[in-house]
Amino acid sequence: MREKINEEVSVVMYYSSQKRLALPHLISWQNKDYAVGRIGYHHTVKVGATLHHIFELVDKEDILWFRLNFNTDNLHWTLEAVSDGLAT
């Protein structure tokens, strides 16, 4: 089931100069660390003049899906939603 969260979370991000890629690597949410597995989709949204990067991804165990929002204005991460991939 998909659940709206909208909480600020801690995120470790890495940048590979070889691949020229910047991606979230680890998410800390509710005292638990989730290693990032597959990235499903990454896109950007402009809210007024502020650019937000939206990452939709699953953890390494393929158990939870996360929707993360990175605000490029204040460099804060928000966990917008999580899902276990089930209907209810």
Added chain:
Amino acid sequence: MDLQLNDNQPLTMHIDLNSCFAMIEQQANPLIRYKPVVVAAYDTPKGAVLASSYEAKHLGIKLMLNVREARLLCPEVIVMTPDPDKYFDAYQRFKKVLLNYTNEVTPKSIDEFIVDFKGSRAVQTGLSLSKVSYQIKQDIKESLGEYVTVNVGISTNRFLAKLASGLNKPDGLDIITAKNLREIYEQLELEDLPGINTRYRARLNMAGICTPLQFLDAPVWKLKKEVFHGIVGFYWFMRLRGYEIDSVKFGRKSFGQQYALGNKTTDLEELSRLLMKLCEKTGRRLRSNNYTAWGIHLSLSFENQMYWTKGEKTSSAIYSTQDIYLQSQKLLYQAVISAKVTNIAVTVFNLRPTDPKQLGLFDNTNLDTRSLAEAADTINDHYGEFTLVPARMANMKDVILKRVAFGNVSEL
């Protein structure tokens, strides 16, 4: 009139994303892949299904069912609400892939394009169009994601290319030429042809045309006089034979917004507030496209399946949100509200470009609504949509959500 089938090299491609919104959601969330998924306008029981994944389609969940009906067919169906920004992003990536092959790329909707390969580099280098298609399919996977597939159809005109793209869904690639055209028509029903709906089929049946092959073999006079009663019959005669008659570009005629009310009401005050938000959205689009309008149209649909609609030309230019609101408000107060309103729509028409800007008598005075509208737009561009709104729209931020216009992609 006797006309051979068009035996030119097929260089027109129709390409569309399979189950677009649902597939993009499945790409974004690997945990819902290979499962029945629908994207619905709302996730409440009456929310209309806008897209369903192939898994959902196999269970009979089609477009325009509501969420309750979808859940009756499959209790495990995963219901998502639309994420327009993500779909716009996918549309842009899709388009970018195609533009790598040729500049002749025409969007038909948010998930389908027509690509004209006449004179394209890819074909001039000697590559066959089917090889180019496989490359495009691969590029789309690299750009949008490994789960995303497209249907490709190739032929000598748009109609046959679209027909070809639908022959082997999902992830199809088919080519229709003069050589296999009759064979393909032979396997299809009339309503399998793009543009032939139940009413057209009934008309064709009345004239003794019951199959696509009979349609193809029908003389042009019969199509013009007995079936379509006009030039449309000639267009079908050409279309069915692979000649291009659909590459017409239509200019912008109007801007409009509509809203299906979650809480149906007869309250004029509430309707006015919704109307203001629709006017603001319409005004933003009108101004950002540099038009003024000289006509307005308002329509209301009611719970008892009735509707009310009225439009009128205006004697002065409509430009600011206030202009649109005042005109549409006048129409609203003329409406006969016979039952609860379920849908409200406002449209401005008779468009004229704003450039060169005509100097107004009230420029730079407190009656200068044009400059005020432009200043408000600048603030909203910087701080986000609906940061600065008319007082009537206070506390309405999440009412009337951003939606995806299926057919019109000119503003994406």
